[in-house]
Amino acid sequence: MRVVNLRFVYATLIGLVLAGIVHIAAVLAIPRLSETDAVSRARTSENLDHPQPIYTVATGDDPAPPEAWLPIPDPAVAVGVCAYDLADGPMRISARTGPLSLSLAAHARRGAFYAVTDQAAVRGALDLVILTRAQYDEALADDDENDPSRDVRIVAPDNRGVVVVRVIAGLPSQRPGANAAVQAVSCTTDTAADEPAGKDLTVKPAGR
Amino acid sequence: MSLAIPGSAGRSPAAGDARPAPKPRSLGGAGRLVARAWRKSSVAGLAIYALALGGVLGLASADWATRGGYPFGGVRIGAWTAWPRAGAAQSDPYTRAVNARRGEIPLAVGEGLLLTASVDDQGQALDAACSYRIGGGTPPARAWTLTVAGRGPRDPGRPAVREGFTSTEILRSADGRFALVLAPEVQPGNWLPSPRDSGPVRLALRLYDTPAAASVGSLDRDSVPAITRLGCAS
Incomplete structure (x- = not known):
């Protein structure tokens, strides 16, 4: 026993x-x-050119839309996400500053690795390019010394992730504007074909 | 012997059923047969028991630790708890697991800081039936919002009057400080209606674009809003 x-x-x-x-x-x-985390849930927005709204602030009597899956959202902040997959090419996020404060944060599975607010904007424009280490080296090598790029380049720890756009509506009257400001941000994939065209555009003003 | 075996024998078939049993065992047999099998292969039985115990306890505790709020990483400031590392890349594994399970997108360090409160300054739990005065200043921030939420989904029948205040819309006194009243009944000034009739509530103060996110340790009680209980309805 x-x-x-x-x-x-x-x-x-x-x-x-x-x-x-x-x-x-x-x-x-x-x-x-996990299949319910932000990166997996946002994957459906990978092919969009604009952030997928995941929390639009309520305007008037309209409640938040059903696509909102943020667990405890801030009722005064409109949130949108752009998912990226760097295997398709670097991700470019362009925002124009407006009257409302805007912030961009780049998240990977391990957490946020970069965040910037519109106070860092140069002449009212905020351009982030998220790339892998190899793409970063390539971009550095391609840089024109006389015309340095104004992009903010961030090396991502992972191929997949999301960029989160937050716009704060301080007053109820600013809420439609905040929802629109999230949609006004563009997130596009820089493909190899686009790159020379983009370079020509930046060279042109210098040539004139 | 007869005392010890039925107790352990009662446990081992349950464990054997839950997992694929290593050897076929006739389920139709009575407890006597199981007891004999147990006595003969007690090492295998104990191994199954240990595996089942480890699996069930380990998974249950992992589920419990990552359900709901963040278990670690909070910094207490008066009645408030700041979560500076919730969105950071160096956040602890529990925080990452909680974020992944909830689908939460936490504020990054450069973006803002989240502070939550579920107790008042006396340490009593915040209750929807009571009224509270929340006032004072906030740490420096470009904008902030103070919101209230109950636990679980909101009542469908309840009209959504107001869930919170932003730094732009709140009424302030001449010195720039503010005071709002969280109460079930209508109040003059900054009135924040209770989100439900009764039960626990939680306050969230979100500071946007704040230098405080990088130096939470420098915040003290006077720099966050005080939460004072005014009275309870019941």
């Missing part, structure tokens, strides 16, 4: 140690396996 009890205690101890290992493994695996 005593032998069985002692074995039982050992088995329980081993079970508890196993429980600890399983606990740690499960917590580490949740972000990888």
Whole structure:
């Protein structure tokens, strides 16, 4: 009887140690396996040229739309997401500053790796380019020394992620404007074919 | 012997059923048969028991720890808790798991700072049936919003009067400080209606574009709004 009890205690101890290992493994695996996280949910917006609104602030009596999946959203902040996949090419996010404060944050699966507000805008424009390390080196090599690019280049830790656009509506009358400001941001994939065309455009004013 | 075996034998078939049993066992047999099998292969039985215990406890505790709010990473400032690292790339694994499960997109460090409160300055839990005065200043920020939410989904029948105030729309006194009243009944001045009739409520103060996000340790009680209980209806 005593032998069985002692074995039982050992088995329980081993079970508890196993429980600890399983606990740690499960917590580490949740972000990888989750299908409800922001990056997975936003993937449907990958082919859009504009942010997918995930929380539009209520205007008038209209409640927030059903596509809103933010768990506890700020009722005064319009939120949109642009998903990117850097395998298709670098992601370019262009925003024009307006009367409402706007912020851009780049998130990967491990968390936000870059955030900028419209106070960093140069002449009313905020251009972010998110690229991989290889694409960054390529962009640096292609840079024209006399006409340096004004893009803010950010190297992403992962190929996939989302850029989150937040616009704050300080007053209820600014809410339609905040929803529109989220939609006015453009997020496009820079393909190889686009790049020379973009360069020509930036060279032209200098030539004149 | 007869005392110890039925207790352990009662456990082992449950564990054997939950997982694919390593060896075929006739389920139709009575407890005596199981007890004999247990006595003969007690090592295998104990191994199954240990595996089942580890699996069930480990998964349940992981589920419990990543359900709801962030378990770690909060910085207490008076009644408020600041979450400076919720959206950071170096956030802890629990925070990342909570964000992934909820689909939350937390504020990044350069974007803003989230502070939450579920108790008042005396440490009593915030209740929807009570009225509170929330006033004072906020840490420096370009804009902020103060919102209230109950637990779970909102009541469908309840009209959405107001969920929060922004720094632009709140009425202030001459010195720039503000005071709002969270109460079920209509109040003069800045009135924030209770989100529901009863039950716990939570306040969220979101500071946008704030230098405080990088230096949460420098905030003290006087720099965040005070939450004072005024009275309770019931």
